[in-house]
Amino acid sequence: MGFDVMGHEPKTEKGEYFRNNVWWWRPLWGYVAKHCQDILTEKQIKGGCFNDGILIPGRKARAIGLRLRFLIDQKEVKKFENEYKKALDAIPDETCDLCYGTGRRDDEHVKGECNGCEGKGKKRPWSCSYPFNEENVREFADFAIESGGFRIC
Ligand SMILES: [Zn+2]
Secondary structure (H helix, E strand, O other): OEEEEEEOOOOOHHHOEEEEEHHHHHHHHHHHHHHOOOOOOHHHHHHOOOOOOEEEEHHHHHHHHHHHHHHHHOOHHHHHHHHHHHHHHHOOOEEOOOOOOOOEEEOOOOEEEOOOOOOOOEEOOHHHHOOOOHHHHHHHHHHHHHHOEEEEO
16 A cells, blocks of 8 residues: 655656655654644645545645755754654564464464564564655655645545
């Protein structure tokens, strides 16, 4: 599952299309929501969490892009990226729910080493699968500025 963000009236090729899979999109949009509360309505912020085609109009898309670029220039995005990674690293492994921590399965699907944890019995929690980095924010900022508005589908 992914989030396709389509430029409404793209000014350049960069503004035509932006795609993140769900893992990348959630933290990115969370960051946008946090820092663009004065630009977006609550409905627009919520709409970004679902791919139901909400339209962010051109002026707002541009304002979001400029705000993100400003935060990048201020090194705020990089700082957040580092804190975010640290917070994820601090989350302990959890017991694998496919093998109940035994590292082995003996069921209708798998017999032998557990494929959920490669036999370790432990795995990283789901919340650690949501990456965030400055580069992704920069790509989205470039897209937003050139998009002439965008639709999240
Ligand atoms: Zn397992």
